[in-house]
Amino acid sequence: MRAISLFACAAALAAQTVDDGLAAFHNGDYVRAEKILSGSADPRAQLFTELSRAATGRCHDSVPRLEALLAAQQGELRRLTGLGLVQCHVALSQLDRASALADRLKAEFPSDADVLYQAARVHMRAWNDVIYQLFQKAPASYRVNHLSAEVFETQANYGAAVAEYRKAIAKNPAAINLHFRLGRALLLESHEPAALAAALAEFQAELKINPFDAVAEYQVAQVLTALQRPAEAEPRLRRALELNPALTEAQLALGKLRLDARDFPAAISLLEEAVRKMPASENARYSLMIAYRNAGRMADAVKQKEELDRLQKPPEGEFTEFLKKLGERKPQP
Amino acid sequence: MIALWAALLTAEAPDYRNVSPALGLTKSIPNGGAVSKKHIIETTGSGVGWIDLDGDGFEDVVLPSGPGMPALFYRNRKGRRLEEMDTGFKRQGWAQGVCAGDYDNDGRTDLLITYWGRNALLRNVDGTRLEDATARAGLVHDRVRYNTGCAFLDYDRDGDLDLFVANYLQFSFESAPLPGANPYCWYRGIAVNCGPRGLPFDRNLLYRNNGDGTFTAVSAVSLIERPAQHYGLGVLTGDFNRDGWPDIFVACDQTPSLLYINQKNGAFAEEALLRGVALDENGRALSGMGAAAADYDGDGLPDIFRTNFSDERETLYQNAGGGHFNESTMKAGLAHNTRFVGWGTAFLDFDNDGWRDLFLANGHVFPEVDSLKTDIRYKERAILYRNLGTGAFEDVSERAGPGVAERHSARGAAVADLDNDGSLEILIGNQNEPPSLLRNAAKPRGAWLSLRLLTRTGRDAIGAEVEVSADGRRQLDEVRSGGSYLSQNSLRLHFGLGPSATARVKVRWPDGGETVHPRVSAGRQTLRQP
Numbered sequence: 087m088r089a090i091s092l093f094a095c096a097a098a099l100a101a102q103t104v105d106d107g108l109a110a111f112h113n114g115d116y117v118r119a120e121k122i123l124s125g126s127a128d129p130r131a132q133l134f135t136e137l138s139r140a141a142t143g144r145c146h147d148s149v150p151r152l153e154a155l156l157a158a159q160q161g162e163l164r165r166l167t168g169l170g171l172v173q174c175h176v177a178l179s180q181l182d183r184a185s186a187l188a189d190r191l192k193a194e195f196p197s198d199a200d201v202l203y204q205a206a207r208v209h210m211r212a213w214n215d216v217i218y219q220l221f222q223k224a225p226a227s228y229r230v231n232h233l234s235a236e237v238f239e240t241q242a243n244y245g246a247a248v249a250e251y252r253k254a255i256a257k258n259p260a261a262i263n264l265h266f267r268l269g270r271a272l273l274l275e276s277h278e279p280a281a282l283a284a285a286l287a288e289f290q291a292e293l294k295i296n297p298f299d300a301v302a303e304y305q306v307a308q309v310l311t312a313l314q315r316p317a318e319a320e321p322r323l324r325r326a327l328e329l330n331p332a333l334t335e336a337q338l339a340l341g342k343l344r345l346d347a348r349d350f351p352a353a354i355s356l357l358e359e360a361v362r363k364m365p366a367s368e369n370a371r372y373s374l375m376i377a378y379r380n381a382g383r384m385a386d387a388v389k390q391k392e393e394l395d396r397l398q399k400p401p402e403g404e405f406t407e408f409l410k411k412l413g414e415r416k417p418q419p
Numbered sequence: 420m421i422a423l424w425a426a427l428l429t430a431e432a433p434d435y436r437n438v439s440p441a442l443g444l445t446k447s448i449p450n451g452g453a454v455s456k457k458h459i460i461e462t463t464g465s466g467v468g469w470i471d472l473d474g475d476g477f478e479d480v481v482l483p484s485g486p487g488m489p490a491l492f493y494r495n496r497k498g499r500r501l502e503e504m505d506t507g508f509k510r511q512g513w514a515q516g517v518c519a520g521d522y523d524n525d526g527r528t529d530l531l532i533t534y535w536g537r538n539a540l541l542r543n544v545d546g547t548r549l550e551d552a553t554a555r556a557g558l559v560h561d562r563v564r565y566n567t568g569c570a571f572l573d574y575d576r577d578g579d580l581d582l583f584v585a586n587y588l589q590f591s592f593e594s595a596p597l598p599g600a601n602p603y604c605w606y607r608g609i610a611v612n613c614g615p616r617g618l619p620f621d622r623n624l625l626y627r628n629n630g631d632g633t634f635t636a637v638s639a640v641s642l643i644e645r646p647a648q649h650y651g652l653g654v655l656t657g658d659f660n661r662d663g664w665p666d667i668f669v670a671c672d673q674t675p676s677l678l679y680i681n682q683k684n685g686a687f688a689e690e691a692l693l694r695g696v697a698l699d700e701n702g703r704a705l706s707g708m709g710a711a712a713a714d715y716d717g718d719g720l721p722d723i724f725r726t727n728f729s730d731e732r733e734t735l736y737q738n739a740g741g742g743h744f745n746e747s748t749m750k751a752g753l754a755h756n757t758r759f760v761g762w763g764t765a766f767l768d769f770d771n772d773g774w775r776d777l778f779l780a781n782g783h784v785f786p787e788v789d790s791l792k793t794d795i796r797y798k799e800r801a802i803l804y805r806n807l808g809t810g811a812f813e814d815v816s817e818r819a820g821p822g823v824a825e826r827h828s829a830r831g832a833a834v835a836d837l838d839n840d841g842s843l844e845i846l847i848g849n850q851n852e853p854p855s856l857l858r859n860a861a862k863p864r865g866a867w868l869s870l871r872l873l874t875r876t877g878r879d880a881i882g883a884e885v886e887v888s889a890d891g892r893r894q895l896d897e898v899r900s901g902g903s904y905l906s907q908n909s910l911r912l913h914f915g916l917g918p919s920a921t922a923r924v925k926v927r928w929p930d931g932g933e934t935v936h937p938r939v940s941a942g943r944q945t946l947r948q949p
Contacts, residue, residue, distance in 0.1 A: 241608075242607055242608065245793075276794060277729075277730075277756075277757045277758030277794055277795070278758075278794070279755040282755075311749070312749065312754060312755075314749060314750065314752065342700070346750070367702075368701075368702035368703070369701045369702045369703070370702075371702065372698060372700075372701070372702030373700075373702070375692075375693070376695060376745065379693065379695070379743060380739070380743075380745070387693060388693065391692055391693050394692065394702065395692070398675070398704075
């Protein structure tokens with residue numbers, strides 16, 4: 087009886103010890119967690135011992151064990167094991183393996199912040215490694231300037247982006263897409279009317295290099311419209327649509343030009359098609375609503391207005407919900 | 420003949436100069452932080468007003484102010500000097516806007532100053548003293564409100580002036596997030612004051628005049644409070660669908676603007692979206708600030724212009740009839756000034772050629788924007804467009820004189836003929852600086868008609884619509900309380916007549932009655948409703 091009782095006490099102590107180890111892990115005290123858990127026969131203890139080692143950067147030994155353990159895990163334990171492994175692959179510069187596993191985890195846990203963060207980290211690391219190679223191996227290449235310009239654009243530093251695109255073009259004037267990107271950066275850099283003419287020249291230069299660029303045709307048309315030259319813009323939009331019938335923005339822009347010209351049948355036909363292709367586009371719905379209204383088709387206009395009202399409701403999401411609650415709060419008495 | 424005159428005047432550039440210091444407008448108007456702003460409340464003040472308080476025929480100046488100074492009042496000494504008045508009103512606070520109207524029909528123009536907090540209805544006692552009549556009139560709020568634009572209007576056509584007040588949002592210093600606290604507290608990578616997105620909405624207010632010096636809140640029964648998700652700023656009244664009843668347009672920040680159509684039964688229907696004035700032509704809600712109305716294209720219909728944020732176009736909505744509008748910004752040549760945050764705005768005929776030109780006061784909301792070293796600045800110059808008479812405008816800002824080129828963080832703007840010489844002056848409120856008073860040193864050559872319209876009780880006939888015909892052209896305008904950005908233009912209507920010495924004037928009075936005056940001489944005239 088006494089022996090049985092002693093065994094029960096020892097088992098209870100062991101169970102408590104594993105729980106303590108797990109608590110230490112979850113509190114971020116990985117050293118203590120490993121100390122408590124290592125050597126235990128409890129399968130959870132084995133897993134969390136490896137996760138503790140991974141979390142403290144001792145990945146060489148942990149990776150094969152975690153890989154072996156991963157297949158057997160479900161739910162939260164699978165998520166934790168996967169995250170530990172991704173971290174280890176990154177630490178060991180095994181970026182291909184890290185990327186493949188991060189993609190699998192993303193598919194299994196699509197809304198998980200830790201999974202998405204680790205996936206972003208993997209891709210960022212890969213991006214940094216490749217850029218480093220580019221700058222090391224081909225520092226004088228126009229691609230260095232091209233890439234620098236794109237990075238400046240993401241930082242909203244459009245002046246620097248313009249300068250880098252210009253350097254890239256000077257090195258390789260025939261490269262596809264550089265003039266297009268420069269044109270867009272010029273429009274973003276300056277609010278001066280002169281920027282329109284400068285951007286137009288770049289979009290046209292792009293079309294000389296690649297006359298099949300539908301988006302460049304579209305941009306030319308947009309600039310011509312802004313310059314109040316709609317008669318010149320219209321054929322450019324038609325050409326863009328010939329090149330790429332799926333370029334619905336061009337169809338919408340064409341419909342709006344017809345609307346401005348009070349050619350309601352043509353405008354409505356184009357805009358209805360644009361709405362069919364982009365049912366969630368407020369721009370397309372709004373233009374179609376105005377076209378119906380101006381053509382005297384008030385019932386159809388009202389239907390589009392109702393669709394617009396629906397679209398203008400904020401998208402669902404945690405932050406939006408928070409804002410909606412604020413916005414819908416009843417005025418204080 | 421008019422065409423010849425228009426051609427002649429094209430060569431004549433305006434020459435606006437800031438005469439504020441010379442005339443006595445030297446006090447800086449506090450509006451929160453000058454180099455950084457912690458809260459949105461510091462960004463929206465304040466409007467300016469021209470109101471002839473003492474009835475001497477010269478427009479006096481009203482300057483609402485942020486904390487640190489009460490609203491300032493200046494008596495106009497025949498256009499030669501502006502002399503600070505002690506009206507007895509000393510309250511300090513976050514004053515926002517001003518609008519004028521003789522709410523008690525005693526023949527003296529009263530005014531409302533809006534505040535974050537509680538508004539102030541100031542009854543004009545004797546032309547020099549202003550009595551705070553807010554409580555007695557029943558206009559005290561039961562809670563703090565962020566009141567912005569306002570306008571007196573006779574929405575029920577019963578002969579006395581009712582009151583509309585726009586509300587921006589719900590704000591308190593205790594609960595407002597600080598710069599950088601959430602995604603709505605950042606601008607181009609710098610932490611800035613938060614909002615309006617992310618801050619709770621509020622509802623607009625309508626008060627019906629009981630005819631005995633008091634008002635009744637009718638926001639619910641009139642359906643004015645129904646639109647729930649908007650940030651209201653500038654208020655512009657007018658009969659936009661030409662049915663003889665006043666409607667209300669509200670420029671809204673980052674949310675669709677509102678157009679309340681008068682249902683002629685004490686209620687309004689909000690119809691901005693279908694009528695084409697809620698969004699821009701791409702279906703996007705812009706950051707509307709101020710608004711002005713004029714028949715800019717001479718088709719006999721009032722059009723609406725709205726100022727917006729930087730990286731947005733200003734928006735001109737052309738009235739297509741029946742109160743339906745199409746955006747005509749690009750066609751009118753107004754689409755290129757996208758680096759400015761626009762606030763106060765006015766249609767004014769600066770050259771008296773019979774076509775309404777267009778003025779905009781500008782200035783960013785974030786002083787911190789200067790650290791970005793882009794072409795967007797906190798203090799910006801103004802914009803002046805000349806109306807070419809072809810449905811389009813020409814940007815003459817850079818040759819319109821040093822006053823237009825001065826950089827300020829401007830807010831309210833209002834127009835009046837300071838010295839009654841037929842040339843219009845522009846008063847501009849500047850954040851944490853003295854106001855600017857722009858006077859055109861190049862006197863316009865065209866003849867002009869300045870009309871004061873009085874109801875049978877002798878008050879300014881707010882809501883009266885005037886059609887002036889001269890040399891085969893018709894011009895349209897309306898007597899408006901409020902307008903621009905939280906500001907008050909002169910209640911007199913100014914028409915450029917070009918070469919004409921006389922004009923035919925048709926008035927539709929606020930009660931719907933009409934009078935025709937076949938031969939009114941150029942100059943200053945007063946018409947009273949028979």
